[in-house]
Amino acid sequence: MNAPSVPAPESEPENPLAREQAHLTASRSALRAMREDVASLDIRDVTANWVNAAVLQSQIDDRIKALADLAHTPLFFGRLDFLHAPGAEQAEGGEGEQFYIGRRHVHDADGDPMVIDWRAPVSQPFYRASKKDPQDVGLRRRFGYTGGDLTAYEDEHLTDPGEAEQVSKLLQQEIERPRVGPMRDIVATIQPEQDEIVRGGLAGSVCVQGGPGTGKTAVGLHRVAYLLYAHRERLARTGTLVIGPNRSFLHYIEQVLPALGELEVRQATVADLVAHVEVRGTDDPAAALVKGDARMAEVLRGALRSYITMPREGIVVVRGSRRWRVPVYDLEEIVEELLARDMRYGAAREALPQRIAHAVLVQMERSGEAPDDRVQDAVARNAAVKAAVKAIWPPVDPAKLVLRLLSDAEFLAAHAGGILDEAEQKAVLWERPGRGVKSAKWSAADAVLIDEASDLVSRTHSLGHVVLDEAQDLSPMQYRAVGRRCTTGSATVLGDLAQGTTPWATRSWDEALAHLGKADAVVEELTAGFRVPREVIAYASRLLPVIAPGLAEVGSVREAPGSLSVRRVASSGLTEAVVGACVASLSQEGSIGLIAADARVPELARALDAAGLGCLSPGEETTPDVRLTLVPASLAKGLEYDYVVLDEPAAVVSGEPDERTGLRRLYVALTRAVSGLTVLHSASLPPALASTEHNG
Numbered sequence: 043m044n045a046p047s048v049p050a051p052e053s054e055p056e057n058p059l060a061r062e063q064a065h066l067t068a069s070r071s072a073l074r075a076m077r078e079d080v081a082s083l084d085i086r087d088v089t090a091n092w093v094n095a096a097v098l099q100s101q102i103d104d105r106i107k108a109l110a111d112l113a114h115t116p117l118f119f120g121r122l123d124f125l126h127a128p129g130a131e132q133a134e135g136g137e138g139e140q141f142y143i144g145r146r147h148v149h150d151a152d153g154d155p156m157v158i159d160w161r162a163p164v165s166q167p168f169y170r171a172s173k174k175d176p177q178d179v180g181l182r183r184r185f186g187y188t189g190g191d192l193t194a195y196e197d198e199h200l201t202d203p204g205e206a207e208q209v210s211k212l213l214q215q216e217i218e219r220p221r222v223g224p225m226r227d228i229v230a231t232i233q234p235e236q237d238e239i240v241r242g243g244l245a246g247s248v249c250v251q252g253g254p255g256t257g258k259t260a261v262g263l264h265r266v267a268y269l270l271y272a273h274r275e276r277l278a279r280t281g282t283l284v285i286g287p288n289r290s291f292l293h294y295i296e297q298v299l300p301a302l303g304e305l306e307v308r309q310a311t312v313a314d315l316v317a318h319v320e321v322r323g324t325d326d327p328a329a330a331l332v333k334g335d336a337r338m339a340e341v342l343r344g345a346l347r348s349y350i351t352m353p354r355e356g357i358v359v360v361r362g363s364r365r366w367r368v369p370v371y372d373l374e375e376i377v378e379e380l381l382a383r384d385m386r387y388g389a390a391r392e393a394l395p396q397r398i399a400h401a402v403l404v405q406m407e408r409s410g411e412a413p414d415d416r417v418q419d420a421v422a423r424n425a426a427v428k429a430a431v432k433a434i435w436p437p438v439d440p441a442k443l444v445l446r447l448l449s450d451a452e453f454l455a456a457h458a459g460g461i462l463d464e465a466e467q468k469a470v471l472w473e474r475p476g477r478g479v480k481s482a483k484w485s486a487a488d489a490v491l492i493d494e495a496s497d498l499v500s501r502t503h504s505l506g507h508v509v510l511d512e513a514q515d516l517s518p519m520q521y522r523a524v525g526r527r528c529t530t531g532s533a534t535v536l537g538d539l540a541q542g543t544t545p546w547a548t549r550s551w552d553e554a555l556a557h558l559g560k561a562d563a564v565v566e567e568l569t570a571g572f573r574v575p576r577e578v579i580a581y582a583s584r585l586l587p588v589i590a591p592g593l594a595e596v597g598s599v600r601e602a603p604g605s606l607s608v609r610r611v612a613s614s615g616l617t618e619a620v621v622g623a624c625v626a627s628l629s630q631e632g633s634i635g636l637i638a639a640d641a642r643v644p645e646l647a648r649a650l651d652a653a654g655l656g657c658l659s660p661g662e663e664t665t666p667d668v669r670l671t672l673v674p675a676s677l678a679k680g681l682e683y684d685y686v687v688l689d690e691p692a693a694v695v696s697g698e699p700d701e702r703t704g705l706r707r708l709y710v711a712l713t714r715a716v717s718g719l720t721v722l723h724s725a726s727l728p729p730a731l732a733s734t735e736h737n738g
């Protein structure tokens with residue numbers, strides 16, 4: 043591989059860099075021309091009315107926006123020189139072709155491509171071709187940019203046996219490029235094992251187990267962009283959704299898809315999905331554990347069914363001078379038939395009057411009448427029929443059903459008997475029964491129960507594709523809630539068993555996928571770490587045998603000697619030392635995260651303030667002026683900073699209800715740094731970390 047070449051004077055036409063720069067300039071002009079073409083469209087003659095005109099104009103405006111040339115977003119980042127024209131028989135010796143790979147398609151005035159969308163099939167070898175499998179690629183070239191200028195390139199001659207394989211310097215530089223602002227895309231440097239997941243088919247679901255910084259979030263987001271490209275129409279109809287753990291995380295990732303040209307993807311937390319009631323209460327862990335258990339689905343199903351009462355008498359429908367009788371045994375048969383079918387409670391309730399009316403119609407026909415559909419509808423709306431339906435199959439409000447289960451010990455016992463033991467029933471019962479849906483102090487887990495009940499009453503709308511990030515923290519009931527939003531679609535599940543910090547954290551992906559309703563999903567593993575330097579990840583991985591025995595240690599694609607510093611200070615000087623470490627980190631470029639146990643955050647905030655250091659909360663955008671974020675350990679998951687200062691690990695551990703969860707929380711905190719981690723402690727470190735004191 044050639045090292046990034048030293049830029050030669052641009053006037054030299056045979057200088058490859060100058061040629062590439064010329065192609066960039068030409069592509070930019072072509073893009074401008076494409077934009078101007080759209081802008082000059084005259085729609086006055088093609089639209090019949092102003093509504094159509096407005097719709098068309100807004101589509102044109104969107105298209106113009108999509109064709110914008112962003113100064114700091116390189117139009118292309120790679121080039122592929124195929125040995126033969128793609129698609130041509132190689133034996134024919136067809137002329138090789140050259141393609142520039144970028145974020146979007148750009149063509150010249152003749153319609154010939156100048157830049158190919160990274161998602162097009164012809165771009166795939168850019169990510170997958172290797173010396174072992176060159177995929178007909180003679181040369182792969184990666185471009186390096188400084189600001190918006192093309193300043194370097196790096197070549198791989200995949201079919202040259204003499205050229206040794208090397209780690210790309212441009213990849214390394216891209217990862218280490220200081221972070222300001224939200225998460226960015228990785229479209230120029232997606233790795234082969236990541237690309238396999240990104241370009242997986244829409245039909246199948248996939249689950250990715252990957253340690254910290256292996257690119258799970260990046261892969262999930264690029265997968266959505268890819269699927270939208272490959273299945274645009276279908277997904278435009280059915281919809282896509284990205285689920286993340288909390289609002290700050292969603293803010294952090296929200297720019298990635300728009301930067302890839304995808305503006306229509308909804309992003310939400312699980313709490314957003316199940317927001318049927320206002321959540322004002324919390325559960326103790328014992329209650330939350332039972333409420334999140336999949337057995338609750340069974341309890342709810344039984345409780346809902348208990349509202350159905352077998353008819354005790356027949357009904358009489360009076361129409362004009364005639365009376366039609368539906369005997370009790372006919373009604374019973376109808377109800378039994380509905381019960382036997384796999385119908386939602388609400389759908390069956392709607393079907394019931396029609397079934398009764400049908401029974402009446404059959405009698406009418408037998409007696410020589412010729413009733414049509416309108417008569418059937420009229421009978422279904424008859425007062426006697428309505429009254430019977432109400433008695434047999436009354437309407438049920440899902441929130442009221444859950445309210446009753448959690449408030450009424452007898453009702454709960456009647457439906458949880460044989461499913462939950464007595465202690466479990468006691469755990470879920472509210473101390474003070476809820477009076478009404480509005481006033482009850484619902485917890486997050488209760489909202490999920492209501493969502494389950496709602497789905498039993500009427501089917502939840504299913505989307506085309508759902509990406510579920512940080513999945514390891516979901517309870518079985520939450521997996522079910524997500525699963526019913528993609529029953530007819532597919533899912534990408536991303537997570538790390540070692541980072542599970544809820545009492546119900548996922549123990550096995552097979553189990554989780556079964557709750558999600560995607561038991562046939564393929565489980566893939568990512569083990570190459572992009573974020574965390576080797577020294578730091580090795581230190582954090584000392585916790586793995588305790589927090590997730592059997593899980594492979596994450597590697598690192600980057601050596602960064604001196605990236606870890608662990609220092610013990612006197613407890614009276616801890617806060618001051620931490621502020622000092624922040625000041626030192628701020629002398630470097632990029633973002634700084636000060637991570638601390640939640641309980642330590644107020645004191646540290648005051649100390650930073652007193653030192654005149656402005657700081658942000660997680661999810662707030664870093665700017666060149668304010669680059670320091672004060673991160674409560676409970677919100678650190680999924681985030682990253684160029685430099686991390688970690689305050690008092692022992693406090694992070696003891697901030698959690700049990701030691702394993704505490705150590706997992708610590709593992710998350712230790713794995714947020716891209717370029718450097720400083721750990722400051724006054725209390726002893728957990729034994730796994732203390733084994734070899736590390737001083738940097």
Ligand SMILES: Nc1ncnc2c1ncn2[C@@H]1O[C@H](COP(=O)(O)OP(=O)(O)OP(=O)(O)O)[C@@H](O)[C@H]1O
Nearest residue numbers: 228231232233254255256257258259260572573680
């Ligand atoms: N192929 C790649 N090229 C460049 N950067 C990459 C690549 N893959 C991942 N990264 C970068 O590595 C960092 C970590 O990625 P990401 O946040 O997706 O990891 P993760 O597996 O979700 O981590 P965590 O488990 O900690 O949430 C990000 O800055 C991401 O942009």
